[in-house]
Amino acid sequence: MSAPAEAKFTEETVLWVKRHTSKLMTFAITRPESYRFTAGQFSRLGFRDGSGFLWRAYSVVSAEYADTLEYFAVLIEGGPMSARFEAMCAGDSILLDKTATGFLLPDRFADGRDLVMLSTGSGIAPFLSMLQQPEVWQRFAHLVLVHSVSYADELIFNQHIAALADHPLVGAFVHQLCFVPVVTREQVAGALGKRLPELLQDGSLAQYAGKLFSPADTRFMLCGNPAMVQDTFKALINLGYAMHRNKIPGQIIMENGF
Ligand SMILES: Cc1cc2nc3c(=O)[nH]c(=O)nc-3n(C[C@H](O)[C@H](O)[C@H](O)COP(=O)(O)OP(=O)(O)OC[C@H]3O[C@@H](n4cnc5c(N)ncnc54)[C@H](O)[C@@H]3O)c2cc1C
Ligand SMILES: NC(=O)c1ccc[n+]([C@@H]2O[C@H](COP(=O)([O-])OP(=O)(O)OC[C@H]3O[C@@H](n4cnc5c(N)ncnc54)[C@H](OP(=O)(O)O)[C@@H]3O)[C@@H](O)[C@H]2O)c1
Incomplete structure (x- = not known):
């Protein structure tokens, strides 16, 4: 850079x-x-x-x-x-x-009811920021935050996410959130165990979140490993979703996390 x-x-x-x-x-x-x-x-x-x-x-x-x-x-x-x-x-x-940059911004979606935030590794960071803004909770009925890591000790934000319940600005909304930990290289109780594209394709992510995902209602944001972003984007395209562009509305916004 x-x-x-x-x-x-x-x-x-x-x-x-x-x-x-x-x-x-x-x-x-x-x-x-x-x-x-x-x-x-x-x-x-x-x-x-x-x-x-x-x-x-x-x-x-x-x-x-x-x-x-x-x-x-x-x-x-x-x-x-x-x-x-x-x-x-x-x-x-x-x-x-002096200048912050980036287009991974939930208010770019003009419509949609539920927001699914898919992250690997450090890709969870922008979503942790968004979750402290009351606007995102008011804008979407349900929020699903998914964090995929290889090993259980890399799920370092569990406490931080649980503490949102006591947050003065967003605490009242936390019942709208489902946090989905994903651990891909060891078996962990309470966590899903496959990579994100597979979890979308076989329906296990939707099942864990207790939601029906659909192009009409669901909006996806992706951030993390560029290979994950690419593979997950392809999986979503196969499921009938499309890239969101400001002039051509769709359901997917993504950013390579490195
Ligand atoms: C838009 C954007 C946002 C980013 N946000 C973060 C962030 O919040 N936290 C963060 O740790 N990094 C983030 N990165 C990556 C960061 O900029 C650096 O690349 C990273 O800290 C490694 O820097 P480095 O000089 O040690 O190694 P580099 O020479 O920059 O990277 C060496 C290699 O390490 C791998 N790599 C780099 N970053 C990561 C990562 N985060 N996770 C896994 N593998 C990686 C890649 O394969 C890369 O080619 C971001 C990158 C971009 C483009
Ligand atoms: N060579 C290795 O075995 C190895 C292992 C760990 C880390 N690293 C290196 O260590 C650094 C940090 O890694 P990190 O663990 O924080 O980040 P990472 O390698 O991006 O892994 C984070 C999560 O992303 C998943 N993932 C990776 N590629 C994916 C894809 N194409 N589709 C869906 N999910 C995908 C990983 O699953 P998986 O666990 O299935 O990969 C893991 O759950 C990187 O430089 C990485 O290359 C290397």
């Missing part, structure tokens, strides 16, 4: 870092008052790197109205940004591009 010009970023402070497993971490940074984003968008975070910069995209986990900016990072072996995150501590400086 090319470096934004000096004037296009601010220098922020890392407020806290939590390490959940050897490769999963969450952290928060200071938020400049002028920083604006819509839930579902991503920031560009950076570090100075010799005479240049290192920049990568990270979906914002925080609510639009939060005082700080929280992120969820999957550390990649040999990845340059991952190495910087591995060493990062509270008090460190981090660069924030």
Whole structure:
């Protein structure tokens, strides 16, 4: 990712870092008052790197109205940004591009009754932000959040999702949400065990959610592993759904999570 010009970023402070497993971490940074984003968008975070910069995209986990900016990072072996995150501590400086970007936005759907959010790995991040916005709960009758990971210890947001029940702005709506954990490389009670395209094709996702999915009522948002996004998109096309474009309404909006 090319470096934004000096004037296009601010220098922020890392407020806290939590390490959940050897490769999963969450952290928060200071938020400049002028920083604006819509839930579902991503920031560009950076570090100075010799005479240049290192920049990568990270979906914002925080609510639009939060005082700080929280992120969820999957550390990649040999990845340059991952190495910087591995060493990062509270008090460190981090660069924030002034502009947030992205089109994974639920209000792009003009119609539809139910919203199904399909994620793998770090692709859950934008949905965690959306779920803190009352508008999405008011807009859709039912919300289904699906998080697919390989191993059970990667389901690090179970507590966070359960805590939405006590959230001052969205707590009253949480009965509309069904959270579906998916663990693909070990058997876990209460979690589904197959990859997302198969769960859609064989009806087990709809069955778990207790919903009938249909092009008339259901809207899908996809985020995560690009191969998952592609394979799930194809599965949905085979089931009669179509890509949503602003001028040609459909049922699928997607973003590659890396
Ligand atoms: C729109 C967008 C949003 C993103 N949001 C997030 C986010 O919220 N959290 C996050 O951890 N990453 C996110 N990423 C990926 C992130 O920008 C970095 O690529 C990632 O942190 C690895 O950086 P790196 O320099 O260590 O390795 P890189 O050299 O950038 O990546 C090396 C390889 O690691 C794999 N990879 C990269 N990111 C991931 C990932 N998240 N999960 C699994 N495999 C991956 C890919 O195969 C990639 O080719 C996002 C990317 C995009 C394009
Ligand atoms: N080589 C390996 O065996 C291996 C294993 C884990 C992670 N990694 C690497 O570790 C990093 C982080 O990985 P991660 O586990 O956070 O993310 P990830 O590899 O994207 O996996 C997250 C979830 O996405 C699923 N998935 C992957 N491809 C899919 C597809 N085409 N369709 C549907 N679902 C799909 C995975 O299922 P599955 O569990 O069935 O893949 C898993 O449930 C990446 O760089 C990854 O390449 C490698």
